[in-house]
Amino acid sequence: MREFIVEADGGSRGNPGPAGYGSVVLDATTGETLVEAAEYIGVATNNVAEYRGLLAGLRAAHQLDPSAIVHVRMDSKLVVEQMSGRWKIKHPDMKPLAMQASQVFPPERVTYEWIPREKNKHADRLANEAMDAGARGEQWSAADSTAELEAAAAKVEADVRAATVVGKVSSPGWAPADLGAPATFVLLRHGETPLTPQKRFSGSGGTNPSLSEVGREQAERAGAALARRGTIQAVVASPLARTRETAEIVARHLGLEVSIEEGLRETDFGAWEGLTFGEVRERYPDDMNRWLADPTAEPTGGGESFAATGARIEATREKLVAAYAGRTVLLVSHVTPIKTFVQLALGAPPEALFRMELSAAALSVVAYYADGNASVRLFNDTSHLR
Incomplete structure (x- = not known):
């Protein structure tokens, strides 16, 4: 199609x-x-x-x-x-x-x-x-x-x-067609889990929840919409239960297998796992303030900083761009990794992560060209869920 x-x-x-x-x-x-x-x-x-x-x-x-x-x-x-x-x-x-x-x-x-x-x-x-x-x-x-x-x-x-x-000056004759087809990442956040509506921290170090019934229905809708488009050529997912389950549901609609990529996992939120933002603010106010102000600050209990997540996502991006050059691949991941893909593509500062709203089962798209430049084509699209 x-x-x-x-x-x-x-x-x-x-x-x-x-x-x-x-x-x-x-x-x-x-x-x-x-x-x-x-x-x-x-x-x-x-x-x-x-x-x-x-x-x-x-x-x-x-x-x-x-x-x-x-x-x-x-x-x-x-x-x-x-x-x-x-x-x-x-x-x-x-x-x-x-x-x-x-x-x-x-x-x-x-x-x-x-x-x-x-x-x-x-x-x-x-x-x-x-x-x-x-x-x-x-x-x-x-x-x-x-x-x-x-x-x-x-x-x-x-x-x-x-x-x-951003310090990357391309040739004055640059145009997408000159560089061939880009590696296009269709970024899908996993469907809802029981923790999602409560807005609780749910990272790599928590209870690893599975999808709720609502989340499974969201994954079905996403799969049907992507199947109608007919552009996805491969499916890659974070290793956590909610992303694997979302990816497997979508992949059935597409007739594809799911590959697992460790680099797509969510940030580890340490002792904050399972808590709401308000609960963390009440219990660990100083740690929360440092985390919001400094990308290198870790959550309480030795979680993962935004800087560490950014470095991980940047390395994962380079690996996947090389593996899927010229192809369109679905990456099923989480809030922080997907926002980080977009932040890096825009050359935006780390605090841009706090200015993005990403819904459950939302689609975003970033294309990567051969000269290293990126194009954000879509962000937080939930039209397929309506």
């Missing part, structure tokens, strides 16, 4: 005023542009133009492969929230467009993500080209478009800036 990314945008010079849309379909693995679409649509609002761009992008993806999985990225919070079902659609001009968009693919095969405007430059440029053509009394022409070149140039500039910040 193929996987596409649809980026779409729309604009109106007057709101309402002369309006146009742009959309682009990308190969989710290589980032290659497969189809561009743009059109001047006359007088309309921004929101109507954005919906028209979404509809055009979905239809273009459907023409390429009607059985594909599609991930839509737009800088319109309104469209993303409405199409995700979180906001109601009240405007009469948008209701029929949203209905048409929801019928292009089965809803379970389309996901939506809001992105900042600067990340949507390709579609934005297409929409502006369409409006420019309309102002000249013409229609947009793919042959005359420079949107893809401009978007690629902007991406290279952004990549070089980001690489400079």
Whole structure:
């Protein structure tokens, strides 16, 4: 099953005023542009133009492969929230467009993500080209478009800036397609255990709980969703009971075997195992304060520091990137390791771990390219559990 990314945008010079849309379909693995679409649509609002761009992008993806999985990225919070079902659609001009968009693919095969405007430059440029053509009394022409070149140039500039910040400057001609397919880690947190709803510390040194009934159902749903995508080529799990059980349930849906990787285990929380945050704060206030302030501080009783966990995850990452270069692998792990994968990929400081919320059975995705750079593609997605 193929996987596409649809980026779409729309604009109106007057709101309402002369309006146009742009959309682009990308190969989710290589980032290659497969189809561009743009059109001047006359007088309309921004929101109507954005919906028209979404509809055009979905239809273009459907023409390429009607059985594909599609991930839509737009800088319109309104469209993303409405199409995700979180906001109601009240405007009469948008209701029929949203209905048409929801019928292009089965809803379970389309996901939506809001992105900042600067990340949507390709579609934005297409929409502006369409409006420019309309102002000249013409229609947009793919042959005359420079949107893809401009978007690629902007991406290279952004990549070089980001690489400079973390001390890794790639070649100015860098683009994902130049480096081949990345090693893509689909990171799945295990399903709920009896300790999860109570928010108790549950690491490598505790009671090693198994999944609850809720956790097993979450694993089944995750497995079904990943099977529909059809992109997972291997399954690797932490050695703890809850991750092994989650991985085995998912692997049955995928028809794959489970490999065990010791480096994916959860942090050892020492004497805090089985306690809530509040209980630790009450019993070990000084140790808790040091742990929150210093990445090298260990939990009471000789647990594992964040610095030690980070070093372990970094070594595990290098090992798995080498083993699964160019492949998509499911890693079934825990809160701290998954957050650490993301923190390291972003080049963020250790305190970033405290600013991430990761739900039970949530999916996150990080891709690793041959030049050492990483791309965080998804974080804490729980749409498959609804």
